[in-house]
Amino acid sequence: MSVDIRTQGLERPIKVAEYLFARLHQLGIRSVHGLPGDFNLVALDYIPKANLQWVGNVNELNAAYAADGYARANGISALLTTFGVGELSAMNGIAGAYSEHVPVVHIVGCPSTISQRNGMLLHHTLGNGDFNVFANMNAQISCDVAKLTNPNEIADQIDHALRECWIRSRPVYIMLPTDMVEKKIEGARLDKNIDLSEPENEPEREDYVVDVVLRYLHAAKNPVILVDACTIRHRVVDEVQALVKKTNLPVFVTPMGKGAINEDTPSYGGVYAGTGSQDGVQDRVESADLILSIGALKSDFNTAGFSYRTSRLNTIDFHSTHCTVRYSEYPGVAMRGVLRKLTERIDPSKLSGPPGPKVVNEVTMNRDDSDVITQAFFWPRIGEYLRKGDLVVTETGTANFGIWETKFPPEVMGITQILWGSIGWSVGATQGAALAMKDRGQDRRTILFVGDGSFQLTAQEVSTMIRHNLRVTIFLIYNEGFTIERFIHGMEAQYNDIVKWKYTEVPSVFGATDKQVRKFIIKTKDELEKLLDDKEFNDAHGLQFVELWMPKEDAPRALKITAEISAKNNAREE
Template identity: 80%
Template sequence: MSDIRTQSLQKPVTVAEYLFRRLHQIGIRSVHGLPGDFNLVALDYVPKAGLKWVGSVNELNAAYAADGYARAKGISALVTTFGVGELSAINGVAGAYSEHVPIVHIVGCPSTISQRNGMLLHHTLGNGDFHVFANMSENISCDVAKLVKPSEIAYQIDHAIRECWIRSRPVYIWLPTDMVEKKIEGARLDTEIDLSEPENDPDREDYVVDVVLRYLHGAKNPVVLVDACAIRHRVTEEVKRFIEKTKLPVFVTPMGKGAFDETSEHYGGVYAGTGSLPEVAKRVEGSDLVLSIGAIKSDFNTAGFSYHTSQLNTIDLHSDHCTVRYSEYPGVAMRGVLRKVTERIDMSKLSITPSPPVENAVAENRDDSQAITQAWFWPRVGEYFQEGDVVVTETGTANFGIWESRFPKDVMGVTQVLWGSIGWSVGAAQGAALAVKDLEQDRRTILFVGDGSFQLTCQEVSTMLKHNLRVTIFLIYNEGYTIERYIHGMDADYNDVTRWNYTDIPAVFGAKEGQSQKFVIKTKDELERLLKDKDFNEYKGLQFVELWMPKDDAPRALKLTAEISARTNSRIEDEQ
């Protein structure tokens, strides 16, 4: 029967070949992950599909790297083995789900025969349940495809990849060892997967557009607020065209940083409630209409839920619904609405007030000491950035400090504000830099990470060196977990970390002669010289900068948010 089914195929291909060729067709060029005995045969097909095997030092780092790759490239792939491998990666995949990042997670698992027989295999819980780990991942995946019926596998793979792209969230593909080389219909590969988004119902879309236009035309000082899902769901071009036509003032949230050209005269800065600069807060909160695009109103993204805007004065556009004031319109996605609003808006009815000016406030924040303060550092690196840079910031001082940096044109901001997994940024920087290399772009990837965060995932420096990636790491040496200090335990030893010889890390991980540079920077003058150095700015390899900053210093916004978080954490039931 198996031979008869195979003979009926027009273009028989193995399941692994089909899967990896599909990944190549959608733009993936590098596959992250680790080998394990349940995925080894499948990995033989990675190079055959024109893909590069990245290899990472552990599955968690691989998941973080796949996250960064997807943010820079659009989508990514991660391969782990059953049980021990996938569970090591699950935190990174959960973060991608939380933050709307599309990762195709492929898990090599025991054969269907082993599963039917309930064999007591390694990497299992020993209870005969082979589905327990897939069930865990079901809650952090927008589709789960268990490839066990050859006649359905091609459709399952195509459907999972489409869901991953359209919904911008991870999918889970379960690949048993005895399915890897099963033959399925390869003729489908001649037609690429349709990744176009479903169009809104025209009548419902037009109704929402009319409502939005009515409020926009009636507002006295409307503003636009762009958030993370505008990036994740790929509507930044629609936002750009809307602003080009309307010339409305536009602000971004911390998670939305990089979503709009910060050199534009219409750009007004980062809005995060009480964490905003006073002129930004005044402008946004004084508006009688906020057009919010792709909002994720989490605690750190709003500086502790400190928005002072009214829902009565807000229009929220999302990837799967729109909300105008208190009226919700499910199933009406923001792309179509934005396009039609841009086409139909009557400029003669639109009231426009200018954005507050945004500059890197370097001189204003320079004090008389040589200590590198957070207040001075972030505006200063804003001047160091170049057009097209990829800027990766770790949860903590970097995530909050980068608000004070004005980006040049086409800078990509990569940050994990909602999930906030400590150490994420090191893997994400590797993934983002690899995506840049796969795109054949000459862009710098610049990572800002604290010493405490770096110690969790420092091994990914090894992968950066392995693939000759262009990454500059600014390691903020301030003796521990600063954000935790400000939430609770300023002098507690659990917020301290062991002092490492950080600049020796590249050598420990195998850096060859001329493959890396290292610097220890302790003063403002030293940093000024480094940031102006031509070789430092143009270097194509790995650069490691150990940057000394005061232990008890933190960005302005972090202090405010940490104070709110501390109060929230300490509430008891009677106070709620």
């Protein structure tokens, strides 16, 4: 029997696939999303050997959306597709994760190194012998690309990619050739977890920034805190909560930051989105003489069409890679260390300013005498239905804007995609988020709010929810088409219309038995009230599907404002 001298020096030889999946397990991933393809089949055999579950989605786009949702709920996720046809279908979902700072490990099974070297005319290629074209595409939406072609480098490549994915909170791309899957590498490295600690700020620079911030903060007469998306994405929620608790300063969230602050916090003042803000919020934030802006992503929909009226002279920005105090930027000084020292050193007795507005679910004042379920009534009413610890997923469009009017109970996780805004994303993301909770042993409700138009794009993912017996309640808003598009342009245009499905039958079509799914069609306020007060509905496990009738030409207040501004921006000429 011949001896492979290339593995003689290995203390504990292990196959590449075993190593990769063991590392995923160490990161807290328990399920791998994706689809099988001939270039990843052998790798798939090693998933259960690492105590991981193969999800088995219905298409790669949905799988990428699901991996996005899983990562938001779990901290990080994994997606496995096949070369070319599979990975390209997933790219829209990966691009969304990149734009919104979501850490997804995208593994692509690809042709062997020999096939690539010889430029063979294989299926799933462009027929030109270029095996790097898809990796080059993915490089634009990944913070690291690892091509696992040399066994001597593979362990380092995997560890580096996974660390980058976590630290930078963005997708990474790992290209796994078929002939590398069972190559042997050093398994002894698995005894030591990957170092996921963030680089610490240089102490002197950090202290200087903290001193500058304190000087402005102690001098301010009317300071506020504004919490945005990267507070969540870069895991500084605890630091921000500690700062809010110690200072008791009025604190507001952006639409993308909703859920980052416990909304029962006494100083919580609501959602700030420029002209789309709730009553009293815009004036309170924009009259502040100092805004501590944490993790900002000032996109159009996050700011109600760039409608902020705040001054750079009155703003201090905290980010994962730098801090900016008024017009002075401090590169390389990350927000975590600054926020911690700021909380330690701040003197609450030196802080002043009026309190922010109080936030309540304004149900009674938005209830009229008609039977019609209006957007203005629905979203505050949902605030009374929600429970501590719920996961709330809202689709781009009506739900994204409506949820601004919903006051969350404590520990509610808000999951939304406002910057990328890919229609249909929420259905896959709901599956991923609900599975993450199940994997973590947390019996939390996952609740999806999605419009009928968006649902039609990704409805197949309901079958994956059924397959894994996930605890999901879907509120499908039946309002006859693409509402946000109607308000931007073409209220009666045919291109904004859709075919009416028998929506409540969708789970049955995908194989759900009557024991696996409960279905409801709700057309009036009284029917809605009865459903939301029903104990069995509130406590149910498994899948629940609610078809909720709302007027075609009704929309949340903030959506109307933002759509009008978007229409003007779209029509603007030089």
